[in-house]
Amino acid sequence: xxxxxxxxxxxxxxxxxxxxxxLFLANSTSAIIRPPYRPRLFIGFLDTIGFGSMLIVxxxxxxxxxxxxxxxxxxxxxxxITYITGGMVAVSMTRELAPILAGLMVTARAGSAMAAEISSxxxxxxxxxxxxxxxxxxxxxxxxxxxxxxxxxPVLMSIGLVVSLLSSYLLVVVILGVNDYMYRQYVDLLLSFxxxxxxxIKAAVFGFILSxxxxxxxxYSRADATGVGIATTxxxxxxxxxxxxxxxxxxxxxx
Amino acid sequence: MKSNTPDMRDVIVEFQGVAKxxxxxxxxxxxxxxIPRGKIxxxxxxxxxxxxxLLKEMIGLIRPDKGAILLDGEDITKMxxxxxxxxxxxxxxxxxxxxxxxxxxxFDNVAFPLREHTKTPPAEIKSKVVNLLTKVGLKHAIYKMPxxxxxxxxxxxxxxxxxxLHPEILMYDExxxxxxxxxxxxxxNLIYTTQQQFNITTVVVSHDIxxxxxxxxxxxxxxxxxxVYQGTKEDIKTSDNPYIVQFINAKKDGPIEVA
Ligand SMILES: Nc1ncnc2c1ncn2[C@@H]1O[C@H](COP(=O)(O)OP(=O)(O)OP(=O)(O)O)[C@@H](O)[C@H]1O
Ligand SMILES: [Mg+2]
Numbered sequence: 001x002x003x004x005x006x007x008x009x010x011x012x013x014x015x016x017x018x019x020x021x022x023l024f025l026a027n028s029t030s031a032i033i034r035p036p037y038r039p040r041l042f043i044g045f046l047d048t049i050g051f052g053s054m055l056i057v058x059x060x061x062x063x064x065x066x067x068x069x070x071x072x073x074x075x076x077x078x079x080x081i082t083y084i085t086g087g088m089v090a091v092s093m094t095r096e097l098a099p100i101l102a103g104l105m106v107t108a109r110a111g112s113a114m115a116a117e118i119s120s121x122x123x124x125x126x127x128x129x130x131x132x133x134x135x136x137x138x139x140x141x142x143x144x145x146x147x148x149x150x151x152x153x154p155v156l157m158s159i160g161l162v163v164s165l166l167s168s169y170l171l172v173v174v175i176l177g178v179n180d181y182m183y184r185q186y187v188d189l190l191l192s193f194x195x196x197x198x199x200x201i202k203a204a205v206f207g208f209i210l211s212x213x214x215x216x217x218x219x220y221s222r223a224d225a226t227g228v229g230i231a232t233t234x235x236x237x238x239x240x241x242x243x244x245x246x247x248x249x250x251x252x253x254x255x
Numbered sequence: 256m257k258s259n260t261p262d263m264r265d266v267i268v269e270f271q272g273v274a275k276x277x278x279x280x281x282x283x284x285x286x287x288x289x290i291p292r293g294k295i296x297x298x299x300x301x302x303x304x305x306x307x308x309l310l311k312e313m314i315g316l317i318r319p320d321k322g323a324i325l326l327d328g329e330d331i332t333k334m335x336x337x338x339x340x341x342x343x344x345x346x347x348x349x350x351x352x353x354x355x356x357x358x359x360x361x362f363d364n365v366a367f368p369l370r371e372h373t374k375t376p377p378a379e380i381k382s383k384v385v386n387l388l389t390k391v392g393l394k395h396a397i398y399k400m401p402x403x404x405x406x407x408x409x410x411x412x413x414x415x416x417x418x419x420l421h422p423e424i425l426m427y428d429e430x431x432x433x434x435x436x437x438x439x440x441x442x443x444n445l446i447y448t449t450q451q452q453f454n455i456t457t458v459v460v461s462h463d464i465x466x467x468x469x470x471x472x473x474x475x476x477x478x479x480x481x482x483v484y485q486g487t488k489e490d491i492k493t494s495d496n497p498y499i500v501q502f503i504n505a506k507k508d509g510p511i512e513v514a
Binding site: 117120121124125126128129131132133134135136 | 314340354367
């Protein structure tokens, strides 16, 4: 009986917060669509989120490109078709790994920062101060962050993709000596432009997901120092989980 | 009725039986009061009696559980956040802790309401902001960030931000708490002259006895969820209401318990 009650409570409170989250999403989306638009804030966040996450996206993409190259090479070696490695790496990077990697890195770098910033604004009553000054926090705090992340993610994903392709090329062709011409031919053959577009769509969706989750965690945090910590942790956990879960769904839909 | 009693028929904001609880704590049990238009009203009372909550209720930042809050006769407790957002343009609130945006300079904080709600050209914004910051003794701190200011300095920046638009209703939550006596009188003077100059309805939460005895047109005292005293500053001096007598004379014995 006690157990039943517990279970009931958990699902009820989960439904409650799910409802709260969708209300938050609705408010945020309407703030993105409707004026007042805030181009300055938007550009500012493009800068901090985009350039801020660039380095780690580049580094991790280079590393992933490298290991994908190695593993691909080792498997394909058995069949004597190592020149396909490039095509294989390109396809899996474009369709799956580049968007996911960018999503996880932006979560770590910028999502956590969003949650921390917004929740510490709550500690200092700055969110209430905005409301008191007749400015919607959705329009001022949330919308520019979500929009900037959504726009910047496909760009970061593209940069990561290029870097990973270069690093696997460097390893497989330059170092391991696979035929350059054949390698490129198979990248061309296997990778289509529509793959790239779908990868970018994924990246944009991940950007929207991670930024709205992170902003939500900050916006509904408890207004104290512990609350800031909890919000940041939850933002990273939930964003990462939802990126990976939604990736499966997107893969089923898109491919 | 004495001649200097404000006209309580010309009311801008009215609380009718307002109750508010946080968890099990009943902050407001039954608050009924009227804020006279174009006058200075002080809200006093011991720490933790819900004075800040009362100001926030007045602009819909906190919703009461019961009762009505009328602004020009219209109940704001029934309004959506969207409607409230529009209505708040008529108000300005100095938060007790300042609530400055810590990601903007002092200048940008004070300029914020002008930039958000007016089309004032940059040169004019600059002269207004500098002028106001000079008045509160912070000309030297214009380009500092809030994190680099002392508590009293933050308070004065927040005050400048609150008064820059000359709204219809200005609310100050303990504007002089934590300031030295000289700066206190400078700020009191600024509050008074701003009110006089633009005929702004002013609501001040304060513990400062000196200010309470000199500035307000009308005073309410809050204690344990009720209004326990109301009157003009002249009434106070002759009152035998045990709450206000104890408060004004800073006595530890009386109906107000310290525990
Ligand atoms: N958001 C909130 N959540 C829970 N409790 C709150 C909240 N805001 C205020 N309270 C409680 O309501 C009571 C009144 O708070 P309030 O800040 O209005 O007091 P105050 O009269 O302004 O005191 P002071 O003179 O010290 O500023 C306090 O006991 C406080 O704990
Ligand atoms: Mg207070």
